Amino acid sequence: MAPPSSRRAGFSKKAQFSLFTGYLLAGAAALLGAGLLALSLWQPAAFAPLRGVASDVVTPAGTGTAAVRSGSQGIFASIAGYFNAGSQNAELRRENEIARIRLAEAEAVKAENLRLKGLLALRDAESKPVATARLVGSTATSGRRHAYLGAGSASGIKPGMPVLSERGVIGRVLETGRFSSRVLLLTDSESVLPVRRAKDNVIAFAEGRGDGLLRIRLVNLGVNPLKVGDMMVTSGAGGYYRPGVAVAIIARITPDGGIARLVAEPAATNFVSVLPIHEAEAVAELEAPPSGAAPPGASPSPAPPSSPTPAATTGGAAAEE
């Protein structure tokens, strides 16, 4: 098939000019795109308001698919339940026994904890979630791992707030629209989270690899103390997350740490809650000093790579104690 003859200019001056103008416009558009791209790589939050409006528009449709998704998961689970009901029942009964014992132990620990905190005069402010919403979508075509949340600045959500599911950490709010917000998932390769091992204080960073797994990098190099199956929880360094929330389980050991699997997978969650920044004053303090050119919270995307520096000092200090 030949292209339409109208697109061959021939001797017609008008056709030649319009063809030329087409090329000129397309070239100018490409240059404009390159400029905008450079601007948004330099200042990722520059177009956040535009994106916020766009995601507000998509969110209602996403809420529908989110409901369908959670519904269908329930169907599959109940079908699977019929096949292994008997053995599962016995297993669950045994687990329940153990859980009851552990619960009693936890009560004792809790009481002791309370007493010790009373001695130290620490006041544990139980933070209430700012909002509870569904994850309504994600950037499924891009190399970035962002998710869309069905609640925005109208519910009091601000950039930087941690997003948790009932199982553990999902990510951090990156941009907010009016009724939707964009969440940086832990698996994004720009996401860095200070963590520690749950049972002791081995401190590390959990970095997204971009392929659904986390790379755990130990702060103190030396003999690698990690073992497969270790649970990593947030250490609270950096001030965004409250300490002790489950993040990942080590799946493989590497020389400088390990490769870990997420505890809370965004695709398997139904509702997530957005919590206030755990130590908002400390975060503001940490983000303010560099030159003062970027106001705090204005550039959420470069924040994770820059956060290791202050967090590393606190992590190192904690490790030395």
Place this chain on the structure above:
Amino acid sequence: MERLDPRARSDIYGLRINRAPDPWRVRSVPYASIMLASPLPVLLIADTMPLLPSFGFLMLLGWRMVRPGLLPLWAGAPLGAFDDLFSGQPFGSAILLWSLAMIAIEAIEARFPWRGFWQDWFTASVIAAVCWLASLVVSGASLTPEMLLVAAPQALASVLLYPMIARIVAGLDRFRLSRARRID
């Protein structure tokens, strides 16, 4: 005549007498379909890896290949700007890449004016693959080997989806040109 065969006086675009295509539909369907396809993959929760190719870009390629000359050369820029709002890429990446893709197709078409389905598929595949790699590079994330590995199915899917997209575009084109307006 109609009693014998109801479709006697019509072709694939509908009745031929005192009917004309709707001018609104003729102009808006390509843009509307591309702009509807852009936010479609957002509805999927992809927490571990990119799961789908950019439907908006595939639709653009489809319209450009199936109906050369319908979209102006600069159409990649506004449509790309719209796609950037949803795709999670830094704003401007699709404006740049889609514009370059349109220019590249134009250049290829000037070089090889006579072409068929297989050549179209080949061109679209090469351009989709180059755009896939380029959009990973400019995504703002540090490019890890693991990321490339998990994104590879996306490139494969965009190559394999082209024939389907071309059929969809052909169907939409038939809808676009169907004689919906009655001339009295």
